[in-house]
Amino acid sequence: MTHPPDLLPAVRAVPFARDLADHGDRPAVVTADGVLSYAELAGRVAETARRLGPQRRLVLVTGANTVDALVGYLAGLHGGHPVLLVPGDGPATRALTEAYDPDVVIGPVDGAWTLHERRIGSAHELHPDLALLLSTSGSTGSPKLVRLSHTNLQANAESIAAYLGVRETDRAATSLPLHYCYGLSVVNSHLARGAALVLTDRSVADDCFWELFRQARATSFAGVPYTFDLLDRVGFAAMNLPHLRYVTAAGGRLAPEKVVRFAELGRRSGWDLFVMYGQTEATARMAYLPPDLAASRPEAIGVPVPGGEFRLAALPEQPDGVGELVYAGPNVMLGYAERPADLASGRTVTELHTGDLARRGPDGLYELVGRRSRFAKILGLRVDPQRVEALLAAHDVDAACLGADDELLVAVAGEVDPARVRRLVAGELALPPRAVRVLALPRLPRLATGKVDYPALRELAAGPVAPPVPSAPAPDDDLCRLFAEVLDRTDVTPEHSFVDLGGDSLSYVEMSVRLERALGQLPPNWHTMPIGALPAPRGGRPRRRRALETSVALRAVAIVLVVGSHIPMFTLTGGAHLLLGVAGFNFARFLLTDAGRADRLRQVRSALTRIVLPTTAWIAAMLVLTDQYRWSNLLLLNSLVGPDDGRTEWHFWFVEALVYILVAVAVLLAVPGMDRLERRHPFGLPLTLAGLGLLSRYDVFGLDARYDLPTAIVAFWLFALGWAAARADGVRQRLLVTAAAAATVPGFFGQPQREALIVAGFALLVWLPTVPSLGPLNRVAGVLAGSSLYIYLTHWQVYPHLRDQPLLALVASLALGVGYAALVQRAGPVINGWLKRLR
Structure with a gap:
């Protein structure tokens, strides 16, 4: 139990949360609804902190990208209360609530943000240094948490602000979730410097994100590797963002060719690319690659952040110069928590063994060359495949799991419904279903020892794609099928866009008309948007005004x-x-x-x-x-x-x-x-x-x-x-x-x-x-536009024979061209296959 109030040590608050009012009337938060000054934010934080009371309590906060969530998080830090940040009301949050029994819960209830006191006082003994608890394994529902101190948070915020050169005039868009350590580090580092946050929960694939970005005069945003895939699809390179100063990349390895491309784009457009490396156990960041080296050393993670240092721990199975990357600095966590009793523990970790294999180049830059463990980064979230296997075993599913690029591969054996496995894993990990690929096998490949043969499994996963297994359709399944039909592709996923799939002006016509019929009025740049970002198809007979591009x-x-x-x-x-x-x-x-x-x-x-x-x-x-x-x-x-x-x-x-x-x-x-x-x-x-x-x-x-x-x-x-x-x-x-x-x-x-x-x-x-x-007019226009080249080619052989009947000549000319277009469309796959065989 917590000590009586008169025996409590003096309340410790994180400085950047305690000193908000020092920044006066400077803008602190910019949203689509207006601007909140530091003085106003400090007032709301202080009021919520008063409601939490003087006795330290464990406060669970739903980490949404909203002013209410930000106030709840800062109020906990301001009052010296350990904050447990969670993603939302999902399986992971419910598991953590049950495992750690928080004293206070701050989050939405029936659409209204509430502060719910589950008890008076606290049921826990809380170490005086404990400030924040974050999940370390990508919200898998595991009770294992990272324990971070007040010093961890302030030191890492100051370190990041120093190497990024964050200014009071900067405004950072919250392109990542608050509950994710990378997204949270953006918040902390900017508040530490009196800079502003452009608070939004919109995706970079959403036009509204960029409208707010421009209106708010935002100067930076952060992205995981998948974010940069989306940037390619929404035409980021052509955007006019006059106030953008820098873009940061972390949360997984960004391919070197993309680092070079975005670094050069930034150089041409007047902004810098910071490639960074970190883990939740280091309060977010451990290394960064100076922007002027991004184009020449894109494979490197760079140098330690200010105040930190690396060493390479020798491993017998690795060549000279390669070892496990070990980090030390004031941002290294106190340790892990796996049960409520661990919240009373002090520091149990002095340096962080990252599990990454690395080497140090002649220029002093560190490079990652592999992993010691099987942890995987999926869309920026750290996932433990062993825990996924344990989860499925509890549901009587024989499975083997491993990370593959930006997706989680789950191989299942026997008569198992892949759709059920996909929903179960995606729901438990709070991952989008598209990030989970289920590979159904008669049996799992195994070594002579009986252990799963993971290299063989990875080879199976990289082999020819098996026919899709029938499953309950996800919201975007119908759209994927439509894109596959129109573009004659078998590799369509929700992450692809029309342009990604090789769509051109001919197929665009049919695609736009059929999409308009399915979805209603299309977004202006639908052809560059991921299929999964398009609105879901409407059932029944939609009532809407028809439009034609x-x-x-x-x-x-x-x-x-x-x-x-x-x-x-x-x-x-x-x-x-x-x-x-x-x-x-x-x-x-x-x-x-x-x-x-x-x-x-x-x-x-x-x-x-x-x-x-x-x-x-x-x-x-x-x-x-x-x-x-x-x-x-x-x-x-x-x-x-x-x-x-x-x-x-x-x-x-x-x-x-x-x-x-x-x-x-x-x-x-x-x-x-x-x-x-x-x-x-x-x-x-x-x-x-x-x-x-x-x-x-x-x-x-x-x-x-x-x-x-x-x-x-x-x-x-x-x-x-x-x-x-x-x-x-x-x-x-x-x-x-x-x-x-x-x-x-x-x-x-x-x-x-x-x-x-x-x-x-x-x-x-x-x-x-x-x-x-009108609907019928759209269909006719779509057919004519899509067949325009073929009508142009063929009409010379039709109308001269029907000059005495002009209307018939027009109709016959159009009909022959449409027919030739249909013939070419049918012959296309055959010709493509023939050309591939020739290659």
Whole structure:
């Protein structure tokens, strides 16, 4: 039992929690609802601390990213009460509550934040140095906790603030949970310096996170490796974040190639990347890699944090220079707690044996080379596979578990329902189901000793993917199936986005229309969002206003205008040139992703294949069946070598122009310097290229008059302007693109109606992401837009035979193109398989 009040030692408070009021009216917390000053925060903390009383008690706090949770956490530290931070009302929290019997619980009840006193006084004997209890194994429900002292918290907060150079003017976005030691270290280090927190529970995959980030003038955010995967998918490299000073990475190994890429992105954009290393047992951080070394030494964890030091403990089974990394410093925990009685213990640990194998490079930087134990980091959480195996054994499941990259692999033997195992493990560990992969086997691989053969298990896991086991559908299973069907992929997971899966402007049309039908109005950047971040499909008949993406609508309208004008059913030309602008728009959206240069070029090559193969296949067939075309048409060289006989020379000018432009742009971006320039100036580069394209549009040097330049050169500025339209961010840039189209298109054809159509199309593309529509109209527009290339190819063989019946000629031309598109779609997987075998 706790000592009587008159025998209690003087209450010890963590300085950064005790001294909040010293920062006066400086902003302390910024939320979507407003700003809370340090004085106001200190007042709320003091009031909650008074409610906790003068006697030290064990206080359980739900560590959500809310002002109420922050106040509860700080109030415990302010009053000298040991705080047990937990993730929420899940199995892990209930297990810890039962195991440690807290005296006070602070958290949400029926949506309202409450302070619930479970007893008067305390049921525990609490050591005077004890300040904080955190789970060490990723919320597995284990009663094993890390015991941290007041000195641990203050020392690590000061150390982190020192090497990051945290200023009073900084504002850190809470991109990680408060109950996670990494997320908590962001809070502690900024409060220690009087800086502000931009408090949000939104994911970096959510547009609302970045809206608040910009509005709050945030200067930093933290991420685990999975966070950086999401950043790639949401177009982080192209974001305008003028106040961003630095980004931190920890919670697991960030691949060296990603360290280099993000470090270079930061250098170009004016912010620093800090790669860090730590464990809960060290109150968060033990090492950091100076930003100026990130690009040259991306594989290193760096140097010890200020006040800390490393040594390498020799191991007999390791080569010279490699040992277990051992850390010492004022942030090393007091020790572990496995039962309430341990809360009375003082320091039992003086240095931390990390379990990581490391070596020290000639430059003094430390590098990790492996693990002594089987602990795994899954999405930044430390998970003990042995505890998972024990959990499943308690449910009569014979299982073996190991960490694999950013997922937990659970192999089960016998007649077991994999879906049940996945739900059980994910629920118990508080992990998203996508992070748990269940491998069903007839029996577990074992050594002669009878122990599980984990290397063999890892090889099995890395082998060919088995057909998916039927299971109860998760909320995003239907969407994964839809993406797999449309994109003809078998490897779709909730972490993938449309762009990740190789989606292009052709498949985008079908995907967007079908998603709109399933989900309602789509988020503006749905094609870069992970599938799991999309809203769940709605059941029944949804009541909502229908909308159609503007680029899809323009493609559908343009192809109808092209065919109708050629018949001629009406005279409203300009559709093909508008399609060239839309092509530039889609080029930027789908091919200029945040992937590396090699991946970008691979995507452009795939796009060219999807254009060239069906085009040449159709022309080859017509070359055999009719006398319309020549070899120059088949090789897409007519605009270069002729003949200029006026008969068929213009049939495929649009396809030739598009192919030439894509090849030229790919060659341009294959130059490393140009690739870097595009990433640094995603709007400026295409606008500059559009300006250069205007030299041929206005024939400044008289080349067109003398040499009859190909349309690809003369009309290139329209493609570049569409590219710039996709990259336009903010009103000024959109106005600039609109003004450029309005100033340069008139006079190009000498046909005001045609030019007005193109200018209007650009205006819609720039200012309206979607246009109002109806369900049936969406489906028709989707089919026409998705088949626009094929309609363009085939309509030349249809309408000349039906000129006397213009409407029938239009319908028949569209129908043949749609049919050819369906044929190509069916043949696609066969051709892809054939090409793979050739490789």
